[in-house]
Amino acid sequence: MKKIRITAVISAVLSVLFLLSACGKIDLSGIVSMLDTLEDVLSDSEDGSNAENTGVPDVVEKDENGRIVKLSHFDGDGNLVFVHTTTWDNDRIKNKSSFDKSGNQTASIDYEYDERGNNTVTSWFFWNSGTLMRSESIFDEYDRAVEITNFGTKTVSTNKTYIEYDDKDGEHPKKYKKKTYYPSYPGERYNVTTYEYNADGTLDKNVTVDKDGNPVSTDIYTYKDGLLAEYTSYDAENKPRYTYKYIYDENGKKIREERYNGEGVLEGIDY
Numbered sequence: 001m002k003k004i005r006i007t008a009v010i011s012a013v014l015s016v017l018f019l020l021s022a023c024g025k026i027d028l029s030g031i032v033s034m035l036d037t038l039e040d041v042l043s044d045s046e047d048g049s050n051a052e053n054t055g056v057p058d059v060v061e062k063d064e065n066g067r068i069v070k071l072s073h074f075d076g077d078g079n080l081v082f083v084h085t086t087t088w089d090n091d092r093i094k095n096k097s098s099f100d101k102s103g104n105q106t107a108s109i110d111y112e113y114d115e116r117g118n119n120t121v122t123s124w125f126f127w128n129s130g131t132l133m134r135s136e137s138i139f140d141e142y143d144r145a146v147e148i149t150n151f152g153t154k155t156v157s158t159n160k161t162y163i164e165y166d167d168k169d170g171e172h173p174k175k176y177k178k179k180t181y182y183p184s185y186p187g188e189r190y191n192v193t194t195y196e197y198n199a200d201g202t203l204d205k206n207v208t209v210d211k212d213g214n215p216v217s218t219d220i221y222t223y224k225d226g227l228l229a230e231y232t233s234y235d236a237e238n239k240p241r242y243t244y245k246y247i248y249d250e251n252g253k254k255i256r257e258e259r260y261n262g263e264g265v266l267e268g269i270d271y
Contacts (some may be wrong), residue, residue: 002070006090027161058072058073059074063088063107067086068086069085069086070085070086080101082106083099084099092111094193095108095109096109097109104127107124107125109228110122115141116139118145118175120136120139121136122135133150134151135151136149136151137149142174144163147162147163148160149161150160159182159183160183161181162181163177163179165177165178166195173192176195178194178195179192179194191208191216192211194206198223202221202226204220204221206218214236217241218234219232220232220233227252228246232244239262240263241257242259244258244259246258
């Protein structure tokens, strides 16, 4: 299901950019989430199986180290729909690319790393419009991202995120975020998100307020058997905006993700 959505995702991103650029300014907050979706869509499945969706298995090619380097996706009639490729540098992914059924490249993501293996630069690229966005990250001595800058193109605004961590017991775990700051520059938006954790260290909720302390959103996380079971986001008036539910197999591997709108209506299922 995720792989099938690549054309729709690309079209959606480009449509948003085109429409909002006419206004002379684009806020990247919504576009970043679509870029994350694009990155997820370009990810290779572990086994290349697509029989559950179309009855036709994907064809996967691996290198000598067992890493997927090419995945060919087919529809229910066995016709090629698209091809995903992954380029590696040792154990690090350098590039993910997508090609249509005619072999034309449609999108790609490039990755750069520091000497410790941290992903310092990520660039999203659409072949019919050029670079969409570039994200640069700065890490601290514990390999935690503490500053993330997103550079847009043309009329896309640029934003920056600062991240603070709560060092539990002096162990400097990456998962214990304390606060994140979201200034947009140039501009006046400035949001702050704080994080709360359960006794076992899992994220319970995060609350976002604007620069004046007014509520913006609240995200609630629930777990079952130690696994994330549900995630719901609420607006400033504490009304549900959307909900994600996660279903796992007996081995704890996620097999399905269900998406609901604010009224609790199922909008989509990803496998």
